[in-house]
Amino acid sequence: MTTPSPLHIHLIAICGTGMGALAVMLKAQGHHVTGSDKDVYPPMSTVLSEQNIPVYKGFSVAHLAPQPDLVVIGNAVSRGNPEAEAVLSRKIRYASMPETLKTFFLWNKTSIVVTGTHGKTTTTSMLAWVMEQAGFDPSYIIGGIPIGWATGAKLGAGDVFILEGDEYDSAFFDKRAKFLHYLPDIVIINNIEFDHADIYNNLDEIILAFRRLVNIIPGNGLLIGAADDEHIQALMQGAPCTNQTFGEGINARWAARQVNITPEGTTFNLYEEGSYRDQLTIPMYGAHNVQNALAVVAAAEQVGVPWEKTVTGLGSFPGVKRRLELRGVINGIHVYDDFAHHPTAVEATLCGLRSAYPDKRIWAIFEPRTATTIRRIFQAGYSTAFDAADYILFAPIYLPHKAPEGNRFSLEELIDGLHTRGLHALALPDVDRIVNHLISHVQPGDHLVFMSNGGFDSIHEKMLKKLEAL
Known part of the structure; x- marks a missing residue:
């Protein structure tokens, strides 16, 4: 199947990982590519800028002028988005990212x-x-x-x-x-x-x-x-x-x-x-x-x-960013960034690190963030997922109101269960408190694994800066 080239292709929610990657490939194929997103920030904003792909911050029907030949609508977009509504009412050709x-x-x-x-x-x-x-x-x-x-x-x-x-x-x-x-x-x-x-x-x-x-x-x-x-x-x-x-x-x-x-x-x-x-x-x-x-x-x-x-x-193979990615070693303290959020992935990540460093102290710092994580479905799974860590710190649940109240993950219940089993676990109210707690307790040779599928309020950079200042 062939498609005419070049086309003007506009991507709504362009800064998602998959959408941004698609934009880069469409540009490489010779198309005129534009996009919009609610938030525009690195690293994807940098990648798109380097490819000379214009990106609008926010959503507006003005971004559809002149009218694109095709609009790709990301799966983060829902009804009510002004650009998506204009696409539907004007019958502009549209498709999903995978299509x-x-x-x-x-x-x-x-x-x-x-x-x-x-x-x-x-x-x-x-x-x-x-x-x-x-x-x-x-x-x-x-x-x-x-x-x-x-x-x-x-x-x-x-x-x-x-x-x-x-x-x-x-x-x-x-x-x-x-x-x-x-x-x-x-x-x-x-x-x-x-x-x-x-x-x-x-x-x-x-x-x-x-x-x-x-x-x-x-x-x-x-x-x-x-x-x-x-x-x-x-x-x-x-x-x-x-x-x-x-x-x-x-x-x-x-x-x-x-x-x-x-x-x-x-x-x-x-x-x-x-x-x-x-x-x-x-x-x-x-x-x-x-x-x-x-x-x-x-x-x-x-x-x-x-x-x-x-x-x-x-x-x-050099590895993948955010998959037990070593972000720095300062004063013998290793700081990792990891994407793990499912209990099986958390356990696999920590067990793998424990196998490599059986005699070192491992800190697991976890942010419950995904749409599944904030529900009770994994409540039991998390009870043993952190066993390979010596110390476990929890950030607050991200946007807990997005889960139904009767089906909401309970951090307090999890921590009580970990304490009952003799594990060292603590919930702290924000990233700054977590970093300060770590600074007060870490030792040379420790391994710190920060786990979240989001930005975690730049906790890795904050931790490294604090360590450098010691």
């Missing part, structure tokens, strides 16, 4: 869609890095930014397009999961758990979204999934394509054994169908990142990446 990706970029590419409740961003980044280093010049769109890269999106000249596939809905006018638009040839499913309580009522609804994705993989395609996830295995049984599994179990097609985690990273022996293949090293911590690497190995093999390029690519 636009499909129309403009995916019809003539081999589409690799990386999905799952956890690990999508890291796995997508790792695969893009391996293929980039191998000279494949892939296209990619990632929900985060690999360390050392300016953006999480690129329009490459190669035949492969790698996409982070989200099960979240596409737009207010299209409630299908985003990944159903992505014309998948290869699908990776890392894991399936309940999430997105604001749009899914239960786990069965999430599994249905993944089943619909599997059902559109072509017969000559490939489904790559975790061997130890019962939901993925059930999907594989009815898949219309070839399946490959990965994991630590003996039944996995791609298996990791003899896993060794040190401060330098993680080393493991790779087995293919029960036979030793090679020893791999990734400069990351944790069993969850070993799983991510196994999925990358399977996908890279499928598209013909030379084996030695896969090995060296994995070994040189």
